[in-house]
Amino acid sequence: QVQLRESGPGLVKPSQTLSLTCTVSGGSISSGGYYWSWIRQHPEKGLEWIGYIYYSGSAYYNRPLKSRVTISVDTSKNQFSLNLISVTAADTAVYNCARLMTTFEAFDIWGRGTMVTVSS
Amino acid sequence: QSALTQSPSASGSPGQSVTISCTGTSSDVGSYNYVSWYQQHPGKAPKLMIYEVNKRPSGVPDRFSGSKSGNTASLTVSGLQAEDEADYYCSSYAGSNIYVFGTGTKVTVL
Numbered sequence: 001q002v003q004l005r006e007s008g009p010g011l012v013k014p015s016q017t018l019s020l021t022c023t024v025s026g027g028s029i030s031s032g033g034y035y036w037s038w039i040r041q042h043p044e045k046g047l048e049w050i051g052y053i054y055y056s057g058s059a060y061y062n063r064p065l066k067s068r069v070t071i072s073v074d075t076s077k078n079q080f081s082l083n084l085i086s087v088t089a090a091d092t093a094v095y096n097c098a099r100l101m102t103t104f105e106a107f108d109i110w111g112r113g114t115m116v117t118v119s120s
Numbered sequence: 121q122s123a124l125t126q127s128p129s130a131s132g133s134p135g136q137s138v139t140i141s142c143t144g145t146s147s148d149v150g151s152y153n154y155v156s157w158y159q160q161h162p163g164k165a166p167k168l169m170i171y172e173v174n175k176r177p178s179g180v181p182d183r184f185s186g187s188k189s190g191n192t193a194s195l196t197v198s199g200l201q202a203e204d205e206a207d208y209y210c211s212s213y214a215g216s217n218i219y220v221f222g223t224g225t226k227v228t229v230l
Contacts, residue, residue, distance in 0.1 A: 047211075047221040048123075105152070105172075
């Protein structure tokens with residue numbers, strides 16, 4: 001059974017870079033048919049899709065974040081990562097990684113999420 | 121790309137039905153049959169309940185059903201149970217490798 005787990009700092013200073021990693025277990029990130037995604041949820045608010053990457057390295061991002069986001073993949077470690085530069089308090093959120101089924105365009109497996117607070 | 125619009129709350133008594141709506145535009149919900157629904161209990165990760173408008177993943181009770189008309193998708197929970205109390209989010213493919221989520225609906229079982 002495929003599982004996803006997020007890891008990374010829970011506190012980031014304003015203007016710095018938020019970096020998170022999602023480790024995939026129980027299956028290969030290189031298996032076709034899935035996009036590996038990042039989604040965030042601001043406190044007491046809804047979900048926001050950040051972007052996703054295919055195992056080949058092709059990545060797509062939500063337009064409002066595109067200038068600040070990079071998603072990368074490391075198939076040797078079965079991991080993919082999120083970098084968000086120039087963070088502000090508005091980037092404080094729970095960050096989830098999730099698997100997106102390309103055939104059905106739905107997020108079928110989610111990590112538990114990790115809270116990231118942007119504060120000095 | 122704007123968030124899909126959901127009513128903030130919905131409620132029903134045990135055994136009753138509740139329907140949640142998700143309104144988008146002709147660029148997302150109206151153009152693609154790639155609407156999905158997610159259930160989120162407090163402090164937990166979202167769980168896929170419906171995909172491709174009306175299909176249920178294995179293990180999801182048939183009390184959950186989905187539909188779509190024009191730019192609006194709907195999720196109906198029949199025979200409400202206490203464990204159905206949660207936040208529900210819709211999502212849609214919006215073309216050009218873009219996805220959008222709904223604003224979320226809190227379902228309360230009275």
